[in-house]
Amino acid sequence: xxxxxxxxxxxxxxGAESKDNFYDEAYRVxxxxxxxxxxxxxxxxxxxxxxxxxxxxxxxxxxxYYWDPTGAFLKNASRQDGESLFAxxxxxxxxxxxxxxxxxxxxxxxxxxNPELDACTLxxxxxxxxxxLGLTETMAAALQMKLYMEKYKxxxxxxxxxxxxxxxxxxxxxxxxxxxxxxxxxILKSDTVVDPLTExxxxxxxxxxxxxxxxxxxxxxxxxxxxxxIRGFGSSIDAYMIGDRDLLDGQLKNAAAxxxxxAGIRNPLKQIDLAEITEPYAFQELMWYEQLGFCKAxxxxxxxxxxxxxxxxxxxxxxxGGVLAxxxxxxxxxxxxxxxxxxIRGEAGERQVKKKVRTALAxxxxxxxxxxxxxxxxxx
Amino acid sequence: xxxxxxxxxxxxxxxxxxxxxxxxxxxxxxVLRVFEDTGLSPRDIDGVVSGTMPSMMEGIALTHFYFSxxxxxxxxxxxxxxxxxxxxxxxxxxxxxxxxxxxxxxVLAVGHEKMNEGNSQATMTTVVEPFYQRYFxxxxxxxxxxxxxxxxxxxxxxxxxxxxxxxxxxVTHHDSAFDNxxxxxxxxxxxxxxxxxxxxxYPIRLLDVCPNSDGACAVxxxxxxxxxxxxxxxxxxxxxxxxxxxxFFGDSDKVVWESAIQAARQAYDQAGIKNPRxxxxxxxxxxxxxxxxxxxxECFGFCDFGTSPDLVLKxxxxxxxxxPCDPSGGxxxxxxxxxxxxxxxxxxxxxxTGKAGDHQVPGAKLALAHAMGGVDQFNGIxxxxxxx
Numbered sequence: 001x002x003x004x005x006x007x008x009x010x011x012x013x014x015g016a017e018s019k020d021n022f023y024d025e026a027y028r029v030x031x032x033x034x035x036x037x038x039x040x041x042x043x044x045x046x047x048x049x050x051x052x053x054x055x056x057x058x059x060x061x062x063x064x065y066y067w068d069p070t071g072a073f074l075k076n077a078s079r080q081d082g083e084s085l086f087a088x089x090x091x092x093x094x095x096x097x098x099x100x101x102x103x104x105x106x107x108x109x110x111x112x113x114n115p116e117l118d119a120c121t122l123x124x125x126x127x128x129x130x131x132x133l134g135l136t137e138t139m140a141a142a143l144q145m146k147l148y149m150e151k152y153k154x155x156x157x158x159x160x161x162x163x164x165x166x167x168x169x170x171x172x173x174x175x176x177x178x179x180x181x182x183x184x185x186x187i188l189k190s191d192t193v194v195d196p197l198t199e200x201x202x203x204x205x206x207x208x209x210x211x212x213x214x215x216x217x218x219x220x221x222x223x224x225x226x227x228x229x230i231r232g233f234g235s236s237i238d239a240y241m242i243g244d245r246d247l248l249d250g251q252l253k254n255a256a257a258x259x260x261x262x263a264g265i266r267n268p269l270k271q272i273d274l275a276e277i278t279e280p281y282a283f284q285e286l287m288w289y290e291q292l293g294f295c296k297a298x299x300x301x302x303x304x305x306x307x308x309x310x311x312x313x314x315x316x317x318x319x320x321g322g323v324l325a326x327x328x329x330x331x332x333x334x335x336x337x338x339x340x341x342x343x344i345r346g347e348a349g350e351r352q353v354k355k356k357v358r359t360a361l362a363x364x365x366x367x368x369x370x371x372x373x374x375x376x377x378x379x380x
Numbered sequence: 381x382x383x384x385x386x387x388x389x390x391x392x393x394x395x396x397x398x399x400x401x402x403x404x405x406x407x408x409x410x411v412l413r414v415f416e417d418t419g420l421s422p423r424d425i426d427g428v429v430s431g432t433m434p435s436m437m438e439g440i441a442l443t444h445f446y447f448s449x450x451x452x453x454x455x456x457x458x459x460x461x462x463x464x465x466x467x468x469x470x471x472x473x474x475x476x477x478x479x480x481x482x483x484x485x486x487v488l489a490v491g492h493e494k495m496n497e498g499n500s501q502a503t504m505t506t507v508v509e510p511f512y513q514r515y516f517x518x519x520x521x522x523x524x525x526x527x528x529x530x531x532x533x534x535x536x537x538x539x540x541x542x543x544x545x546x547x548x549x550x551v552t553h554h555d556s557a558f559d560n561x562x563x564x565x566x567x568x569x570x571x572x573x574x575x576x577x578x579x580x581x582y583p584i585r586l587l588d589v590c591p592n593s594d595g596a597c598a599v600x601x602x603x604x605x606x607x608x609x610x611x612x613x614x615x616x617x618x619x620x621x622x623x624x625x626x627x628f629f630g631d632s633d634k635v636v637w638e639s640a641i642q643a644a645r646q647a648y649d650q651a652g653i654k655n656p657r658x659x660x661x662x663x664x665x666x667x668x669x670x671x672x673x674x675x676x677x678e679c680f681g682f683c684d685f686g687t688s689p690d691l692v693l694k695x696x697x698x699x700x701x702x703x704p705c706d707p708s709g710g711x712x713x714x715x716x717x718x719x720x721x722x723x724x725x726x727x728x729x730x731x732x733t734g735k736a737g738d739h740q741v742p743g744a745k746l747a748l749a750h751a752m753g754g755v756d757q758f759n760g761i762x763x764x765x766x767x768x
Contacts, residue, residue, distance in 0.1 A: 002482035053434035053462075054441035060434035060506040061464035064754035067624050074638060076622040076646060078470050081431075081460040082442045089483075090459055090474060096481035097382030099620075123441035233483075235457045237428075240448050254455055367445050372458065 001262060005092040006220035006227035007378070009036035009213045010338040015177030015206035015326035017112040022057070025209045026108055027069035033104065033211040034071070037223050044213075045100030047077035048091040050084035050107045052330045054120045057113035070106050084210075085333035085364035085374040089233045091214045101219040105212045107331030111205040117329065124368060126240075135242075138202060140368035141281040142194040144247045148287055149196070151248060152298030156196055159283035160187035161304045163200050163324055166279070169311055170321025172350040177206040177326045187282070201282035201324075208328020210335050228341045231359070232265070232377035234258025240371070247369045252291035255373040259361075260293075263377035268293040268361075272377075274343050274353060275309075275317045275361040276336035279324060284370065285309075285317065288363065292375070316353045319343065333364025333374060340378045381650065382480030384768055386607040386614035388600050389418030390726035395595030395714045396564040403438075403494045407450040410596035410719075411490060415452075418600055418612065422452035425600075426484035431461040431471040431491055432718030437503040443492075451490050451598075464507065465666070465753030466622075467491060468597070468721020469760035472749070473620050475601040476762070480617075485603045491723075492596035493716035500592055500717070508755055513629060520668065521589060523755055525581035527634045528671035532583075534635050535686030543583065545689035546670035547574040550587045550712065552698050553667075557709030559738035564593040564714040583671070590668040595716030597723045604768065615729035618746070619653070619763035621646030629755050640679035640752070640759040647748075647761040648681075656703075657682045657696075660763075661744040662731045663705045664724035666751045667712050676750065677705070680761075699741070707731070707739040721751025725762050732766040 011032035013025055020028075034041060047070055051062035059065050063072075063079040070077075076099075080086035084107035091103035114120060121137035148154055164187060170179035182200060190199040213223075220227040236251035236258070256268070265271045275292070279285035286300025294315060295303050303309060309317035318324075320339040323332050340360035342348040357380075364374045391413030393406055401409065415421060428451050435441035444453070444460045459478070463470040468491045475489040501519035508517045517523055532542055551571055557563035569587055577585040607614045623639040623646070625632045632638065644656070653659045663680070667673035674688040682703060683691050691697065697705040706712070708727045711720050728747035730736040736744075745766045752759050 052442065053436065058506065059509055060436050060503055061462075061754060062434075063462075063624075064464055064507055064757050065509060065627055067627050067754075067757065072624055074623055074625060074642060076643075077624055078461060078473065078622065079463055081462040082444065083460075086459050090461075090477070093477040093481040093483060096483070097477055099381050099477070120441065123435060124445055125440075126446055127439055235459075236455055237444065237448050237453050237458045239454050240446055251455065255457075258457065366442070371445055371448070 001230060003096045004217040005095045005230045006215050006217065007212050007341050008215050008220050008224045008227055009033050010211065010341050011036065012175055012210040012335065012338055013207060014175045015208060015328060018207050022066065022110050023069045025110065026066050029209045029211040030069060030071050030106060033213050037213045041071040044071060044102050044104050046094050046103045047072040047075055048080065048087045048103055048105050050080045050087035050330055050334065051109065052082050054123050055109050055114050055329050057110060066108055071104060082330065083333050083364045083366045083372065083374055084331050085337065085362065085376055088334060088337055088376060092230050095214060095216050101216050103214045105214055105334065107208065107210045107334040109208045109328040109330045111207050111328055114205065117205050137368055138194050138197060140242050142197045144369040145196055145281065145283045147247055148283060154286065154301045156188060157184050158301035158304055159201060159286065160184045162279065162282040162285045163187045165310060166318050166322040166324045169319050169351065170325035173321050173325065175326060176321045178204045179321060179325055197281060203280040203323045203327035206326050206328045208331035208335060210331050210338055212334060212338060226345045228344050229379050230376060231379045232259040232263025235374040237372040242368050250370050252288060252370060252373040255375045256292050259375040259377050265377065269315065272315065272359050272361050273355060273357040274340065275315065276320060276339045277317055277322060277363045278332055278336060278365045279322050280327060282324060311353055319351045319353050336362035336364060337376055337378065344378060344380050383482055384604040385476050385479045385617045386602050387729040387764065388602045388607050388610055388612050388614050389414050390729055391417055391598040392562045392723060392726060393596045395562050395593045395716055397496050398594035399496065404447055404450040406494055406594055407447045407490065407492045407596045410598040411451055414598040414600055420600065425456060425486050425488045427457040427478055427487045428453040429459045429461055429471050429474045429487060429489045431467045433467065433493060434503060436506055437498045437500060439498055463753050463758055465717055466721055466751040466758040466760045467718050467753065468723065469725060469749065469751035469762055471722055472599065472725040472762050473622060473760065476617050476620055479601045479603050485606045487601045489599045489601060489722060491719035491721065493718040494594045495592040495716060496594050517629060517755060521581040521584055523629065524669045524672050525584050527756055528583065531635045531675050537686060537689055542689050543575060545674060545692040546588055547571040548692055549670045549673055550574040553706055553709050553712045556699060556707055556739055557713035560708045563709045565591050584669060588670040590711050590715035593714050593716040595714065595719050597719040597726050599722060599726050613733040615732045615764040615766065616768050617762060618765045619647035619651035621761040624758045627757065634756050636685065637679050639757065640676060643759040643761045644680040647763045651763040656680060659746060660703055660748050661746050662707060662741045663703060663748040664708065664710065664727045664750065665705050666721060666724060667706055667710045668715060670712065704741045707741055721760065724749040724751060728764045732764050
């Protein structure tokens with residue numbers, strides 16, 4: 001980063017279906033994050049939100065609708081579409097330029113008002129070739145999973161272990177939507193969604209309003225004793241057609257390399273203390289380990305077998321329960337960043353990992369078989 | 381504020397009813413043109429900013445996926461900015477902040493819309509929520525009609541005068557479109573034609589309204605170091621302003637229109653502009669409706685409230701007037717919505733670099749570009765100058 005930018009406070013709501021309306025939920029997290037920072041709406045420089053029209057309850061131009069409850073009235077505000085980690089870096093840019101001291105970043109998605117996730121992701125398919133085939137994100141993921149298992153001899157039990165770990169971790173997370181103590185057998189025996197993916201290996205559809213307050217170095221030091229700095233960021237987008245891509249070697253390496261370079265990370269396994277990864281499908285967590293450089297290609301299965309990424313492992317991954325536990329589609333990237341923030345500050349409650357967390361990674365992904373990735377590195 | 385940022389090249393499609401190309405090919409046409417214009421190659425680009433209207437209008441969700449190749453974005457960092465009708469200017473702002481922050485040296489901004497394959501008015505009706513407003517507000521003309529009537533009533537502007545002024549704007553912009561090789565609607569109209577055209581929503585008639593266009597625009601933003609290295613004539617970003625106001629149409633004053641007033645003021649402050657009518661040489665105002673264009677003149681401080689029709693009729697904002705507005709023919713003649721704001725930015729950049737061809741305002745050094753979005757909710761401004 002060319003200048004230091006900190007996260008000074010976060011607020012989030014729970015993932016389970018809420019009877020509260022969109023405005024109330026959005027307002028509550030906005031107010032909460034401002035209260036935590038001891039600021040009023042008037043003192044905020046700018047607002048960058050993240051939302052997607054296709055995940056927005058049938059209302060187009062999403063940010064027009066929630067402009068008021070997110071504190072943006074008569075402010076220079078903007079919006080990112082699709083992946084909420086984009087909003088994190090866009091907000092940071094606004095601070096680095098010196099135009100603003102503080103930017104409120106907010107991800108908004110009320111899953112309970114949306115159709116089934118794959119009814120939405122079907123709309124990623126172009127209307128001429130892919131949509132008539134019915135290609136959805138889950139279907140693309142199932143194809144990717146088969147390839148992955150075949151090429152690297154990954155066993156379905158190893159994939160299921162990700163769900164066992166994450167849904168178990170989620171028991172300690174009051175915000176998690178789906179949680180429980182499951183066995184590998186439970187995971188594999190749950191209903192098949194698209195073979196070989198079973199229901200408990202696919203993320204649910206959750207509520208997710210999440211707010212983070214970003215501040216310049218000078219301002220951050222006034223607002224908090226424990227600023228969490230954005231050390232690095234990278235993103236990368238792949239080709240559109242899944243047949244045009246190597247589904248086992250996509251753009252995550254590229255996105256991670258950019259973030260690592262900015263953060264000065266040469267050995268991710270040594271330098272990163274904790275990772276919050278977007279794994280809408282259990283096996284993807286294993287693939288993302290590899291592409292983030294935690295192990296070599298095909299080594300994801302062994303990593304989970306060894307318990308390396310458990311809560312008390314050498315590199316805890318998704319102590320929050322990850323996206324398998326809580327999936328407010330657009331907001332999930334920011335949710336990863338918020339969890340990383342809490343772990344670094346030692347404020348993650350019952351889900352706080354034992355080891356000292358100085359540097360944490362937050363990852364977001366959207367699109368068929370991981371078409372577009374974003375990686376943020378946060379540090380104390 | 382941050383590092384200096386320049387626009388070093390622009391690419392536009394031939395806008396119009398483009399049933400000869402697919403949507404990705406339309407996007408590709410603009411993107412390839414900006415590379416031709418600058419002599420750069422996609423390899424040189426550090427990041428891509430994409431943006432468009434909501435998925436319902438596109439017929440596909442999250443268009444950055446679909447247009448990844450067309451934007452030459454594969455393997456590159458990307459941001460996807462959307463703010464309804466003001467998307468085009470918001471994309472330009474995003475690219476500006478990206479370069480100004482030092483996180484990139486060359487950023488490609490791409491906006492696009494293929495409106496003839498969708499239903500724009502049906503989509504805009506879904507911008508308003510389904511419980512209260514959707515019964516009252518269907519599509520854009522209804523909103524702009526209410527706004528223009530409020531404005532006329534507030535300042536007691538005689539109906540004949542405002543009708544004449546709106547017709548004057550329509551005639552001059554349609555004439556200007558003949559000088560813009562990329563413009564969509566190229567028809568010769570008379571004031572009489574405008575005044576007797578079919579009523580869309582009173583007092584707005586067919587020739588007061590923009591068309592549905594297919595079109596895309598691509599703009600390359602560069603850091604000072606890069607702009608100098610490339611050594612082309614550049615348009616420097618002097619100010620960026622943006623404001624949004626209440627979602628519910630009735631909650632805010634749409635005549636003394638704070639989001640428009642404050643967005644302009646924010647940009648003027650950064651650019652050191654005190655008297656916009658004197659200091660600006662040209663303005664590309666987002667004008668989907670003739671009446672609204674006049675209201676923007678007032679909100680942007682080009683003249684006092686209630687006086688713009690007089691000045692319009694005097695020719696103040698015509699091509700040879702003291703502050704030419706929309707010499708490209710503007711949104712009134714070309715409106716591929718997701719691209720439109722970025723086209724305003726591109727046109728402003730062309731003007732201050734002397735590259736606007738037949739619609740060049742001689743000697744233009746300082747230009748304003750603008751876009752509006754939501755149900756009269758968002759306004760965004762970018763000021764460009766010929767000097768660093």
